[in-house]
Amino acid sequence: xxxxxxxxxxxxxxxxxxxxxxxxxxxxxxxxxxxxxxxxxxxxxxxxxxxxxxxxxxxxxxxxxxxxxxxxxxxxxxxxxxxxxxxxxxxxxxxxxxxxxxxxxxxxxxxxxxxxxxxxxxxxxxxxxxxxxxxxxxxxxxxxxxxxxxxxxxxxxxxxxxxxxxxxxxxxxxxxxxxxxxxxxxxxxxxxxxxxxxxxxxxxxxxxxxxxxxxxxxxxxxxxxxxxxxxxxxxxxxxxxxxxxxxxxxxxxxxxxxxxxxxxxxxxxxxxxxxxxxxxxxxxxxxxxxxxxxx
Amino acid sequence: xxxxxxxxxxxxxxxxxxxxxxxxxxxxxxxxxxxxxxxxxxxxxxxxxxxxxxxxxxxxxxxxxxxxxxxxxxxxxxxxxxxxxxxxxxxxxxxxxxxxxxxxxxxxxxxxxxxxxxxxxxxxxxxxxxxxxxxxxxxxxxxxxxxxxxxxxxxxxxxxxxxxxxxxxxxxxxxxxxxxxxxxxxxxxxxxxxxxxxxxxxxxxxxxxxxxxxxxxxxxxxxxxxxxxxxxxxxxxxxxxxxxxxxxxxxxxxxxxxxxxxxxxxxxxxxxxxxxxxxxxxxxxxxxxxxxxxxxxxxxxxxxxxxxxxxxxxxxxxxxxxxxxxxxxxxxxxxxxxxxxxxxxxxxxxxxxxxxxxxxxxxxxxx
Numbered sequence: 001x002x003x004x005x006x007x008x009x010x011x012x013x014x015x016x017x018x019x020x021x022x023x024x025x026x027x028x029x030x031x032x033x034x035x036x037x038x039x040x041x042x043x044x045x046x047x048x049x050x051x052x053x054x055x056x057x058x059x060x061x062x063x064x065x066x067x068x069x070x071x072x073x074x075x076x077x078x079x080x081x082x083x084x085x086x087x088x089x090x091x092x093x094x095x096x097x098x099x100x101x102x103x104x105x106x107x108x109x110x111x112x113x114x115x116x117x118x119x120x121x122x123x124x125x126x127x128x129x130x131x132x133x134x135x136x137x138x139x140x141x142x143x144x145x146x147x148x149x150x151x152x153x154x155x156x157x158x159x160x161x162x163x164x165x166x167x168x169x170x171x172x173x174x175x176x177x178x179x180x181x182x183x184x185x186x187x188x189x190x191x192x193x194x195x196x197x198x199x200x201x202x203x204x205x206x207x208x209x210x211x212x213x214x215x216x217x218x219x220x221x222x223x224x225x226x227x228x229x230x231x232x233x234x235x236x237x238x239x240x241x242x243x244x245x246x247x248x249x250x251x252x253x254x255x256x257x258x259x260x261x262x263x264x265x266x267x268x269x270x271x272x273x274x275x276x277x278x279x280x281x282x283x284x285x286x287x288x289x290x291x292x293x294x295x
Numbered sequence: 296x297x298x299x300x301x302x303x304x305x306x307x308x309x310x311x312x313x314x315x316x317x318x319x320x321x322x323x324x325x326x327x328x329x330x331x332x333x334x335x336x337x338x339x340x341x342x343x344x345x346x347x348x349x350x351x352x353x354x355x356x357x358x359x360x361x362x363x364x365x366x367x368x369x370x371x372x373x374x375x376x377x378x379x380x381x382x383x384x385x386x387x388x389x390x391x392x393x394x395x396x397x398x399x400x401x402x403x404x405x406x407x408x409x410x411x412x413x414x415x416x417x418x419x420x421x422x423x424x425x426x427x428x429x430x431x432x433x434x435x436x437x438x439x440x441x442x443x444x445x446x447x448x449x450x451x452x453x454x455x456x457x458x459x460x461x462x463x464x465x466x467x468x469x470x471x472x473x474x475x476x477x478x479x480x481x482x483x484x485x486x487x488x489x490x491x492x493x494x495x496x497x498x499x500x501x502x503x504x505x506x507x508x509x510x511x512x513x514x515x516x517x518x519x520x521x522x523x524x525x526x527x528x529x530x531x532x533x534x535x536x537x538x539x540x541x542x543x544x545x546x547x548x549x550x551x552x553x554x555x556x557x558x559x560x561x562x563x564x565x566x567x568x569x570x571x572x573x574x575x576x577x578x579x580x581x582x583x584x585x586x587x588x589x590x591x592x593x594x595x596x597x598x599x600x601x602x603x604x605x606x607x608x609x610x611x612x613x614x615x616x617x618x619x620x621x622x623x624x625x626x627x628x629x630x631x632x633x634x635x636x637x638x639x640x641x642x643x644x645x646x647x648x649x650x651x652x653x654x655x656x657x658x659x660x661x662x
Contacts, residue, residue: 053489063626
């Protein structure tokens with residue numbers, strides 16, 4: 001989109017504001033707030049993996065329920081966008097439904113369950129199975145933006161560690177894990193190095209999703225509303241999980257299992273307890289993709 | 296069995312919201328008017344305005360009604376409403392010496408210039424249930440009003456300003472000097488910038504002023520009880536209305552746009568100055584409405600967090616500021632109710648792997 005088109009659209013949106021629920025501005029936040037957030041996003045894109053502090057606004061959805069992601073989505077969205085929202089991979093999950101209801105009410109956008117049809121996908125704890133393309137944006141909700149929080153409680157100190165690329169304690173943490181358990185025990189929120197510089201928390205996605213961040217076509221935006229940080233992985237950026245030569249990064253093991261609905265053997269599977277006897281059955285976590293395959 | 300993961304229960308969610316609205320309206324009693332909440336539950340309204348950080352008594356009362364009395368939820372609604380309003384500007388620094396006083400006490404001196412003014416407080420009441428209130432009607436209220444107003448003198452002198460206890464102490468060199476802030480300096484705005492630590496005092500005071508009463512109380516009390524006690528004395532506590540002034544957009548002259556009810560607390564604590572001279576230092580608390588517990592807790596925490604080497608949670612600025620925002624803490628604590636099955640599966644994967652490694656090692660040990 002050209003700059004003048006964008007500006008004209010902004011004008012249109014402002015006029016459109018009158019028709020939005022309860023007299024709230026288009027996109028809920030006032031224009032100054034949306035501009036402020038877009039500036040922080042630009043900075044985040046310019047410094048891949050760096051957590052940009054920003055003036056996080058209060059959303060009518062609680063802190064910890066995706067307010068960082070919602071603010072990013074609302075600051076970017078226009079009536080032409082097609083939005084997909086998932087929680088744990090599922091379009092129909094409680095929180096995804098709630099967020100969609102809110103964004104639809106204040107931004108009047110079209111909603112889809114199809115990853116490939118969406119222009120903006122907002123997600124909590126998953127990256128869709130289908131590879132996204134250059135024209136799309138994936139917005140990830142982040143509870144803990146600081147990958148070093150496991151080893152250092154103080155924010156002032158972790159900022160210093162990032163500034164000096166002082167990551168020895170993180171490496172030591174992984175090493176001690178191996179000494180204690182024979183393997184790195186970090187399950188989700190697996191720390192990654194972005195663009196060879198910053199160690200970054202990829203949000204609580206499973207390890208399964210981490211490789212999708214590496215040299216991708218898509219822009220990934222991360223929003224932590226409560227902790228007031230925005231960060232980004234631009235397209236074609238290296239994203240490497242922390243690993244040792246003799247203890248390499250491994251994704252979750254689903255060998256021998258398949259989706260009981262669509263039969264997929266190459267997707268992240270939810271484990272469901274089928275009966276009181278404890279029998280297990282597996283389904284695709286990405287419900288949109290499973291629907292498509294089952295149709 | 297059905298395919299549970301796809302159908303998240305959109306209808307169920309909508310019905311849960313409707314059911315909540317139904318719960319508070321299903322009883323046989325008269326609907327609660329917003330004015331009733333504002334006038335009769337004014338301390339709840341004050342608390343919600345403070346924690347929601349929006350001075351709007353009517354909206355706070357509405358929020359309390361909508362939230363069925365939950366102060367966290369009500370404050371949260373006010374905060375969310377803030378996000379829809381543009382930032383027009385900042386007020387001029389207010390002077391609490393010009394406060395229209397409702398209540399003003401000092402525990403540092405038996406009497407103070409201008410006098411101790413107890414005002415409306417529950418401090419000296421016996422906390423016995425008043426069963427007369429079970430039948431609180433207009434006739435009872437009118438009779439009570441008679442008893443209140445009959446004995447009052449017609450013209451009571453109300454001074455425009457009352458001197459501050461800290462001014463007297465400062466004049467005598469007993470209290471550290473005030474930090475000299477140029478009046479036209481813009482404050483750090485925590486609603487527009489993310490706080491970086493160590494936080495400037497204007498950011499710290501803003502954070503504390505919108506802090507959750509119980510959270511501030513817990514940390515302040517931990518200090519008073521022994522985890523880093525600073526031995527505070529309540530120099531002065533004021534409740535009243537302070538004029539709110541802005542710089543007139545055309546003339547640039549101070550222009551009064553209204554007044555806000557605030558509680559202000561100033562605590563004194565011993566401190567050795569950088570010049571080696573022992574003095575009192577000041578901990579400052581100010582919040583919307585009448586919320587004395589909060590203002591006192593805030594003042595104590597303002598003072599404790601100035602420790603150069605924190606020795607306990609209440610002295611650690613990052614610890615205090617990050618963990619006393621009720622709306623953030625509440626949202627995050629509630630978010631554990633959201634589904635976490637993907638994360639949990641990833642956890643299970645690691646646990647099973649760790650178990651299999653442990654079992655292999657056991658086998659090796661046995662062999």
